[in-house]
Amino acid sequence: MSECGVDKPLNDWFRDYLTGRSYRVRVGDALSAMTAVRCGVPQGSGCGPVSYLMHVNSLCGALQHCTAHMFADDLCMLLAGADLAELLSLVQCDVDAVVEWSHDNGILLNTSKTKYMLIHSPYIDLSKQPSALPITAHSYSCIHNKNIYCTCEPIERVNYITYLGVIVDDRFSWTQHVNYICSVPQGSHLGPLFFLIFINDLVDRLSCHCLLYADDLKIFHNVNNIQDCKLLQRDLDEIAMGKPGLLDVYNSQKKCEP
Numbered sequence: 711m712s713e714c715g716v717d718k719p720l721n722d723w724f725r726d727y728l729t730g731r732s733y734r735v736r737v738g739d740a741l742s743a744m745t746a747v748r749c750g751v752p753q754g755s756g757c758g759p760v761s762y763l764m765h766v767n768s769l770c771g772a773l774q775h776c777t778a779h780m781f782a783d784d785l786c787m788l789l790a791g792a793d794l795a796e797l798l799s800l801v802q803c804d805v806d807a808v809v810e811w812s813h814d815n816g817i818l819l820n821t822s823k824t825k826y827m828l829i830h831s832p833y834i835d836l837s838k839q840p841s842a843l844p845i846t847a848h849s850y851s852c853i854h855n856k857n858i859y860c861t862c863e864p865i866e867r868v869n870y871i872t873y874l875g876v877i878v879d880d881r882f883s884w885t886q887h888v889n890y891i892c893s894v895p896q897g898s899h900l901g902p903l904f905f906l907i908f909i910n911d912l913v914d915r916l917s918c919h920c921l922l923y924a925d926d927l928k929i930f931h932n933v934n935n936i937q938d939c940k941l942l943q944r945d946l947d948e949i950a951m952g953k954p955g956l957l958d959v960y961n962s963q964k965k966c967e968p
Contacts, residue, residue: 714764727757749816765815772811775800781874794828794836801826802845805865806853813850821847825868832881916945 711721731747751758751765762783769785770778776787787804791797812819826845830836844864852860870879870886877887902924909927913920918931918941929945931938 711764714767716764724757724761728752728761766817768815769808769811772807773804774807776804784874786873798845805845805847809848809850809853819847821863821865824865825871826865827868827871827878827880829878829880829882832883912949915948917941918945 711724716724728751731752732744733747734744735742751761759782766780766783770780773787776789779786779788785808787801787808789797789801789804791800809819824847828836844867846860846862846864848860848862852862868880870877872878877884877890879886905924909922912927913922916929918929920930921928927949929942931942933939933942
């Protein structure tokens with residue numbers, strides 16, 4: 711806290727507030743033995759978030775190459791460059807620094823939620839780039855042993871990721887975010903009503919017979935020649951063009967069947 715400019719007497723007050731705490735677990739009428747709390751902040755307390763932010767304040771200083779963007783317990787590291795192999799190597803150095811800092815400050819790094827993304831021009835084919843080592847969230851013991859006999863799993867590379875409610879993709883096309891914003895709110899009471907309004911005029915646009923119930927749509931037509939097949943195809947094209955994203959929803963759920 712003194713690193714954040716918090717000096718006496720407030721520093722002493724916080725020290726007294728955080729020390730000497732204990733907790734127990736209750737299951738039904740059974741209570742566990744009391745256990746001393748040696749780290750962390752009181753859950754649900756007003757001072758908890760502020761204490762945590764001061765605790766992780768020095769994390770940004772551990773990075774040597776990337777810029778850090780932090781919000782609560784979320785860390786986003788950014789680095790730009792033209793040499794992909796060099797970029798991944800520099801990012802790996804900073805990932806190792808985060809692992810070491812986390813270990814020294816009593817924080818566990820959630821590697822299962824750690825992802826990385828290569829943002830690039832859509833005209834650049836990364837498959838033609840020189841191969842580079844994957845980014846790995848090494849354990850502290852692995853780093854301490856100079857990565858000898860490393861069995862750590864590499865960090866998963868993704869094509870898009872949700873950051874503070876915004877879906878960012880690796881080409882800055884914003885397609886994923888726009889589709890998400892334009893979709894019907896899942897689980898809301900008005901969701902089904904919005905969906906029915908959205909597809910209300912769909913039946914009038916189709917040439918084939920159709921049955922529509924909630925989100926289930928069936929179109930059918932007697933097929934005797936190639937013209938009948940073209941009529942069915944024209945109706946599918948009408949759904950795709952008239953209601954963008956509707957066929958994608960059905961296809962993603964594998965519900966489009968002949």
